[in-house]
Amino acid sequence: MAGVQCSFERVEKKFVLTHAQAEALMRDLTAGYMAVDQYGQHTIRNLYYDTDDYALISRSIQRPKYKVKFRLRAYGTPIEDTLIFAELKKKYSGVVYKRRIAVSPDDMRRFLRGETLDGENPQIQRELHRYLSEHPIRPKVFLAYERVALYGLEDPELRVTLDTHLRYRTTRLDCFTDDAGELICPDDPVILEVKLANAAPLWLARLLSRHKIYMSSFSKYGTCYLNHLARRKPDIRPMAHKRNNEGEIEHAS
Secondary structure, three states, X not given: OOXXXXXXXXXXXXXXXXXXXXXXXXXXXXXOOEEEOOOOOEEEEEEEXXXXXXXXXXXXXXXXXXXXXXXXXXXXXXXXXXXXXXXXXXEEOOEEEEEEEEEOHHHHHHHHOOOOOOOOOHHHHHHHHHHHHHOOOEEEEEEEEEEEEEEEOOOOOOEEEEEEEEEEEOOOOOOOOOOOOEEOOOOOOEEEEEEEOOOOOHHHHHHHHHOOOOEEOOOHHHHHHHHHHHHHOOOOOOOOOEEOOOOOEEOOO
């Protein structure tokens, strides 16, 4: 769809914050460095696809060099003309590559049935269809959260997001019912993501250091799997969080 970015290549850095840290950081970020985007705080709904035994996320949490996820995503309150995104997100050696289409709910249903849609990038449609045809995946987990997104005043390519109230469910697996769910983490942290096309500015590194905010390998779907879904499989136990040699807190990837 015109006006929607369909391909990304960038580095994403993640951090786990307390609500007090997030509030203090927001004050500093918006004091001349960044601005909240036009959407303000909004709900993001995700529908993650996986095999029946969660093979994709089981592999992802082992921290391989290459990993991939397929999901549907909707932004804001669902209405009839809300865009639904079908996204193939790949990560290789720390770089994130995303390919997606954005269409109406009716067109998304057609696309998921294998139809090729007019007006959408045909190459990306082929890539998504090929992945779906080659992997026995289906909707497995609904995951929602509240997001505030900011962009850099000097470099609009610099994006920062703060996500709160992470919740999930394994029933009502679509993006258009209510967004209710069980909390993924009982302490309800704030997940900060810094999305970079270029090197991180020095002022951002200084702000993170000032507020004692340290990089983490946190993954929403991965943490949901470890905290809740893996318990249903007797051969997998939840992963303990620990610090690596660089002092980073390791969560699910």
